Amino acid sequence: MTPFGARADTLYKPGDWPALAGDRVATATGDTLTVIVYENASAQNAAQNDSRRRSDVDGQIVAGSAFSERGQLGLGGAFESGGQTGRSGRMVAQLSVTVEEVLPNGDLRIAGRQSLKINGENTVIRLRGRVRRVDISPANAIISSRIADAEIDYDGKGFVSSSARPGILAKIFNFLGL
Known part of the structure; x- marks a missing residue:
């Protein structure tokens, strides 16, 4: 039998032992995490354009004392345009996600889906998205504004969403520019 020595760094690794007191938070692949989605976004864009131009030509022809002609030509144009767009959106939800991968820097790649x-x-x-462990609360929750590379998709199907879509006549008029 060959004796071998035990080293302290092989017996205890902090990441492998749960705390004796405290809540368990997501740290490994397969763990769940609660995400509190609170997104409130709005954007506006406005553009104004004003262009004016005027050109004048003036001339006179004199031929002798009995014949004289005077002519004048003026050209002008004006163009004004403007446009404004605006959009706002708000989403409040809470859902559980799963840790898909622990990245080399310790961040957690998360993904989840909720159907209602x-x-x-x-x-x-x-x-x-991607979550830093330090952003996870002791209650094993994180707010959506702390998720890096967040992709949040909200989609609905049914009577309300189908009635909000334009009908065939509206699509034809829109295509024709009417």
């Missing part, structure tokens, strides 16, 4: 069916309306929320 209310009164015939199907709603799906999908979320993907």
Whole structure:
């Protein structure tokens, strides 16, 4: 039998032992994490254009004392345009996601999906992103503004969403520019 020595760094690794007291937070692949989605975004864009131009030509022809002609020509144009767009959106939700991968720097790659069916309306929320462990609260939750590379998708299907889509006549008029 060959004796071998035990070293302290092989017996205890901090990441392998849970705390004796405290809540368990997501640290490994397969762990779940609660995401509190609170997104409130708005954007506006406005453009104004004003262009004016005027050109004048003036001339006179004199031929002897009895014949004289005077002519004048003026050209001008004006153009004004403007446009404004605006968009706003708000989303509040809470869903559980799963840790898909622990990255070399310790960040967690997360993904999750939640499906709801209310009164015939199907709603799906999908979320993907990257989370720093220090941003996870002791309650094993994180707010969506702390998720890097966040992809949050909210989609609905049913009577309400289908009635909000334009009909065939509206599509034809829109295509024709009417």
